[in-house]
């Protein structure tokens with residue numbers, strides 16, 4: 001029978017940043033990504049949650065490889081000047097853990113169970129990007145290995161985990 | 168040669184909600200999902216972006232099928248009472264458009280190009296959950312069909328799109 005989670009991957013080579021106060025109009029997300037891509041920066045997880053204040057600006061958070069972090073300020077400097085009030089902030093040092101589901105009926109709640117596996121190991125979740133069969137959680141860098149083991153154990157995976165990016 | 172995007176799906180049967188001021192400690196995300204899953208609610212896209220204020224509370228936004236929206240208030244009432252200052256807000260009427268990539272080198276910037284396809288059609292992006300090869304964008308419900316056509320056209324997909332959830 002199909003396992004609920006087919007595999008889990010840990011990437012310890014990522015950094016997280018957010019751009020705050022992005023104009024909430026068509027083209028902003030596209031321009032942000034274009035500037036980064038043009039500088040050869042690869043974005044891994046990109047998250048934008050629902051509008052929360054009437055202030056109108058939006059925040060986009062993303063993760064990228066640590067080596068690329070130094071390229072970001074130049075890549076975005078023109079855009080940040082153009083978008084009055086916008087700025088970049090760095091998140092804490094992180095690790096990214098992602099699971100790939102086996103397409104179970106979603107009332108099984110696989111994403112929530114992955115959050116439970118992390119909570120049981122007292123790991124705080126910093127960022128979440130989940131869609132259908134794939135759940136990505138960002139945790140503090142120090143919790144990376146513990147997170148991989150916790151999810152592995154919770155879903156009874158034997159050799160289905162992958163580590164990448166460790167230095 | 169591999170296409171950059173293998174397929175795109177539109178779901179017009181989703182609603183978006185956010186829970187605001189969630190205690191930022193291990194277990195919050197897991198408890199939120201457990202309460203919803205126990206009421207038979209299926210979560211599709213779940214997004215939590217980086218901490219932005221020192222206020223300490225976090226926001227989790229998610230999408231679910233419209234029929235399940237009426238079950239949410241009861242499902243979460245105990246938790247929302249327990250989490251002082253937390254509350255639920257409904258987002259605007261939405262559609263979800265997701266593309267599945269073909270695993271191109273990420274410097275191609277497929278997610279950003281999908282945002283560009285939407286921007287070219289003057290479609291505002293309300294929520295983003297992107298991880299590696301899959302990009303999910305939430306747009307206003309009225310933009311759903313236009314979004315599917317725009318992404319389809321931009322990536323030159325012929326019969327690789329799927330519509331679901333239309334009433």
Ligand SMILES: C[C@@H](O)[C@H](N)C(=O)O
Nearest residue numbers: 026027028029058292
């Ligand atoms: C904030 C950003 O996502 C904007 N709404 C856009 O469509 O690009």
Ligand SMILES: C[C@@H](O)[C@H](N)C(=O)O
Nearest residue numbers: 125193194195196225
């Ligand atoms: C806010 C929520 O994600 C919390 N940090 C948790 O780990 O559950």
